[in-house]
Amino acid sequence: MPFSINTVSALVLRYVYLYTRHPVRFVELIFWPLVDLFVWGFLTIYLQKQSTVEFPTSLSFLIGGMILWDVLFRSQQGVAISFLEDVWTRNLLNIFVAPVRTVEYVAATCLVGVLRVSVTLLVLTVVGALAYGFQISALGFSLLPFFGNLMLFGWFLGMISTALILRWGQAAESLAWAVPFFIQPFAAVFYPLSVLPVWLQPLANALPCTPIFEGMRAVLAGQAIPWSLIQQALILNSIWGAVATWFFAANLRHVRKTGLLVKVATQ
Amino acid sequence: MIQLTLVIQTDLSNDAQMLATTPILQADQLVKCYGEFTALDGLTFSLAPGESLGLLGVNGAGKTTAMNLLLGLTTPTSGQVRIFGLDFWKHRIEILRQINFSSAYTALPSNLLVWQNLTVFAKLYGVKNFKQKIDSLLEMLDITHLRKSVTGKLSAGESTRVNLAKSLLNDPRILLLDEPTASLDPDIADRVRKLLRKLQKENGLSILYTSHNMRDIEEVCDRLIFLHGGKVLAEGTPGDVHERFNRSSLEDLFIGVARGEVEAIGIQ
Numbered sequence: 001m002p003f004s005i006n007t008v009s010a011l012v013l014r015y016v017y018l019y020t021r022h023p024v025r026f027v028e029l030i031f032w033p034l035v036d037l038f039v040w041g042f043l044t045i046y047l048q049k050q051s052t053v054e055f056p057t058s059l060s061f062l063i064g065g066m067i068l069w070d071v072l073f074r075s076q077q078g079v080a081i082s083f084l085e086d087v088w089t090r091n092l093l094n095i096f097v098a099p100v101r102t103v104e105y106v107a108a109t110c111l112v113g114v115l116r117v118s119v120t121l122l123v124l125t126v127v128g129a130l131a132y133g134f135q136i137s138a139l140g141f142s143l144l145p146f147f148g149n150l151m152l153f154g155w156f157l158g159m160i161s162t163a164l165i166l167r168w169g170q171a172a173e174s175l176a177w178a179v180p181f182f183i184q185p186f187a188a189v190f191y192p193l194s195v196l197p198v199w200l201q202p203l204a205n206a207l208p209c210t211p212i213f214e215g216m217r218a219v220l221a222g223q224a225i226p227w228s229l230i231q232q233a234l235i236l237n238s239i240w241g242a243v244a245t246w247f248f249a250a251n252l253r254h255v256r257k258t259g260l261l262v263k264v265a266t267q
Numbered sequence: 268m269i270q271l272t273l274v275i276q277t278d279l280s281n282d283a284q285m286l287a288t289t290p291i292l293q294a295d296q297l298v299k300c301y302g303e304f305t306a307l308d309g310l311t312f313s314l315a316p317g318e319s320l321g322l323l324g325v326n327g328a329g330k331t332t333a334m335n336l337l338l339g340l341t342t343p344t345s346g347q348v349r350i351f352g353l354d355f356w357k358h359r360i361e362i363l364r365q366i367n368f369s370s371a372y373t374a375l376p377s378n379l380l381v382w383q384n385l386t387v388f389a390k391l392y393g394v395k396n397f398k399q400k401i402d403s404l405l406e407m408l409d410i411t412h413l414r415k416s417v418t419g420k421l422s423a424g425e426s427t428r429v430n431l432a433k434s435l436l437n438d439p440r441i442l443l444l445d446e447p448t449a450s451l452d453p454d455i456a457d458r459v460r461k462l463l464r465k466l467q468k469e470n471g472l473s474i475l476y477t478s479h480n481m482r483d484i485e486e487v488c489d490r491l492i493f494l495h496g497g498k499v500l501a502e503g504t505p506g507d508v509h510e511r512f513n514r515s516s517l518e519d520l521f522i523g524v525a526r527g528e529v530e531a532i533g534i535q
Contacts, residue, residue, distance in 0.1 A: 002360075090373050098388065258301065
């Protein structure tokens with residue numbers, strides 16, 4: 001399928017203009033992650049001090065989990081919020097009548113996600129190091145496959161969120177923020193998989209992010225890079241990617257057929 | 268069953284010439300159903316190169332549905348759209364590169380500056396030398412002073428002209444306009460109409476125009492199609508369609524149709 005880098009870069013340029021014209025938008029990328037970092041970080045320090053059990057790695061598990069969770073969350077947001085921006089500004093129809101392929105549009109939103117992740121990551125990494133002495137480099141070479149898999153899954157969740165909003169209209173736009181949190185309790189972000197009830201663990205194991213968070217804790221605890229977990233994440237991402245692509249395409253076909261696309265775009 | 272085709276022509280030389288050339292846009296037996304409701308019922312029409320064609324009709328007649336089908340925003344239940352001789356759904360991107368659209372119901376991102384919005388769309392349409400193109404369009408539309416204005420803070424008239432600038436970025440061969448003068452004051456509406464006529468004559472631009480404003484149709488369109496209940500009620504030049512129904516004006520015909528006073532003879 002033909003693919004135009006120029007089209008993707010034009011769509012990304014729109015977001016670059018948006019953020020450079022309204023720097024206050026960066027607050028959203030920085031403020032909430034920092035709030036989480038400080039609240040949970042200080043809570044963990046407090047619990048550590050109260051505990052008679054030695055668990056020196058718990059803080060690094062928490063900070064590492066927060067940073068990696070933000071990679072997934074911001075990636076998902078990049079796709080979903082980019083789409084909602086077009087809906088809110090009534091620009092969606094202009095995009096759909098322009099020579100923009102669906103794959104180019106999705107690729108642009110994914111790239112916007114990468115840019116959002118980069119900003120948040122930089123802030124969390126620096127503040128995590130200054131406030132808690134947490135070094136993201138402790139993850140070593142596993143950083144790349146960890147980030148890559150989480151970004152991929154974030155994009156696929158973004159496509160699912162967008163497809164649901166397309167189908168159900170603006171009434172469903174809270175899904176743009178809610179979808180990642182449907183899975184967070186089961187994704188072993190801040191606690192190991194073994195903490196979950198046995199009957200919930202198959203659900204957790206179906207998520208590509210679970211092995212990544214498990215792998216993160218393994219590396220931070222001094223173990224070797226868990227390539228089997230990374231491979232598991234990649235396989236699961238392939239499945240989720242196929243499902244998300246099918247779901248998005250099917251919903252786009254549906255809303256074109258039923259006239260919902262125009263309704264969503266002109267509400 | 269006898270089917271009546273109502274095609275009224277007076278200026279036969281120009282219209283005949285137009286119709287004789289290969290249509291730049293051809294809609295064949297377009298049907299669009301939303302569940303039990305039929306929005307379009309076998310719409311067939313064509314647009315000649317350099318022609319301006321109006322789609323007229325009461326609310327719910329099928330004008331916007333027709334426009335959405337031609338732009339690929341909705342898929343037809345049956346029927347075909349060919350633009351530049353190409354099947355729309357098989358050559359969608361290639362076709363969209365050469366047409367453009369402006370509507371009173373869409374907007375450019377309100378939080379960007381005018382030149383930023385036009386730059387983004389110029390790049391989307393692959394316009395070369397887009398900076399010069401943007402400058403020349405702003406000048407042509409007399410909105411150079413709005414270059415650095417925030418799009419969301421423009422007046423209705425200014426916004427319409429900026430949307431028009433966006434729709435002309437790629438030098439389209441066909442321009443689809445959905446009620447472009449809605450909410451404009453008479454002065455600005457008149458300027459927009461004159462500009463469209465000028466572009467049509469000078470650049471050979473083909474225009475498909477929907478509007479509730481009869482003056483728009485009368486001044487901009489060479490020919491019109493009056494839709495009613497998803498079917499073609501009448502087709503012809505603006506000057507003659509209302510005479511066919513013994514109405515004093517197009518507006519009078521429109522009101523007659525809306526109130527059910529006009530016998531819907533000639534519906535295809």
